[in-house]
Amino acid sequence: MTVPVTVVILNWNGRHWLEKFLPSVTASTYSHLHILVVDNASTDDSVDFVRKKYPQIQVEVMEENHGFAEGNNRALAFIDTPYFILLNSDVEVTPQWLEPLIARMEAQPEIAALQPKIRAHFDKTSFEYAGASGGWMDRFAYPFCRGRIFDTLEKDHGQYESPEEIFWATGACCCIRTEVVQKIGLFQPEFFAHMEEIDFCWRAKNFGYQIWVEPTSVVYHVGGGALPKENPRKTFLNVRNSLACMYLNLPAGQRFPKVFFRLILDGVWGIKALLSWDWGTIKAILKAHFAFYGQLGTWNRRRKETYAEQKPSRPQAGYFPKSIVWQYFVRGKKRFSELKAPGKPA
Numbered sequence: 001m002t003v004p005v006t007v008v009i010l011n012w013n014g015r016h017w018l019e020k021f022l023p024s025v026t027a028s029t030y031s032h033l034h035i036l037v038v039d040n041a042s043t044d045d046s047v048d049f050v051r052k053k054y055p056q057i058q059v060e061v062m063e064e065n066h067g068f069a070e071g072n073n074r075a076l077a078f079i080d081t082p083y084f085i086l087l088n089s090d091v092e093v094t095p096q097w098l099e100p101l102i103a104r105m106e107a108q109p110e111i112a113a114l115q116p117k118i119r120a121h122f123d124k125t126s127f128e129y130a131g132a133s134g135g136w137m138d139r140f141a142y143p144f145c146r147g148r149i150f151d152t153l154e155k156d157h158g159q160y161e162s163p164e165e166i167f168w169a170t171g172a173c174c175c176i177r178t179e180v181v182q183k184i185g186l187f188q189p190e191f192f193a194h195m196e197e198i199d200f201c202w203r204a205k206n207f208g209y210q211i212w213v214e215p216t217s218v219v220y221h222v223g224g225g226a227l228p229k230e231n232p233r234k235t236f237l238n239v240r241n242s243l244a245c246m247y248l249n250l251p252a253g254q255r256f257p258k259v260f261f262r263l264i265l266d267g268v269w270g271i272k273a274l275l276s277w278d279w280g281t282i283k284a285i286l287k288a289h290f291a292f293y294g295q296l297g298t299w300n301r302r303r304k305e306t307y308a309e310q311k312p313s314r315p316q317a318g319y320f321p322k323s324i325v326w327q328y329f330v331r332g333k334k335r336f337s338e339l340k341a342p343g344k345p346a
Contacts, residue, residue, distance in 0.1 A: 005083045009087050010071045011039045015042075021093075068192070068194075082179070085174065092221075110210050111211070113180075114213070118130060128148075129151075137167040198242075263289065
């Protein structure tokens with residue numbers, strides 16, 4: 001018997017993406033699929049379009065824009081299936097994309113979240129920035145992927161085809177076990193957007209679950225559909241939320257040393273931006289650090305609530321015990337395959 005699955009598409013003024021990519025979702029061959037569009041108070045005609053064009057799709061409208069994090073949190077109230085898929089509105093799926101994901105989840109109950117292989121929609125031979133073939137994390141909480149390190153995207157030649165345990169699965173297309181969310185929660189609402197899936201995956205790993213990639217499932221992501229990569233707002237959210245991820249999920253003895261070193265690395269990034277007269281990036285980095293420190297009370301409360309009994313552990317699978325910044329910018333290691341096999345976590 002086919003296990004029922006809910007695909008959750010969070011929408012905000014995305015009529016053009018829904019019109020372009022919903023047909024691929026509705027053409028999925030998976031037989032027990034429920035599609036849910038959660039609208040974050042759009043001001044375009046997204047809702048009317050979906051209701052008229054796709055009456056079989058459930059649409060729920062939020063009273064305000066809650067962002068990616070809280071918007072998806074609120075979608076949980078409408079999910080009653082064992083698994084749900086978070087799917088960005090700017091993702092094109094392939095007809096049989098769901099079958100390998102659910103088969104993997106069914107076979108391995110220790111998996112909390114699982115992503116497919118993500119290729120770029122506008123260059124379908126290349127990996128896409130947000131996820132590629134599985135997310136990794138370095139010792140200072142800089143995320144990278146099999147197939148993408150910083151802005152270097154590799155061509156997909158089948159070099160990362162193995163299904164394996166990773167550190168984080170992309171929120172652009174992520175299959176999540178509902179019962180895990182009921183135990184540990186989903187996203188931190190304060191994040192608004194960006195890095196929230198990494199925080200969730202890190203938390204799940206701390207509770208003993210695994211995160212995997214299943215490359216036999218392939219989808220195509222436009223990327224930056226809602227907020228372009230170079231947007232200062234995106235820089236602010238990524239920096240602040242990355243610091244929060246570290247503070248929330250690292251073992252107690254590692255929090256302050258690693259957050260301090262991130263301050264130094266972000267300072268170097270700021271100097272590089274200054275040399276390029278990139279004032280937007282400089283302001284975003286400074287604003288992010290001040291926002292993070294200003295919210296320490298919130299992060300402390302969230303950490304105590306989350307880890308009242310289960311304590312954060314040293315990361316394992318998908319963890320790179322060195323600095324990816326050093327490997328990439330100093331040693332010139334631009335491809336995931338060029339990195340040495342990770343040793344024990346440091």
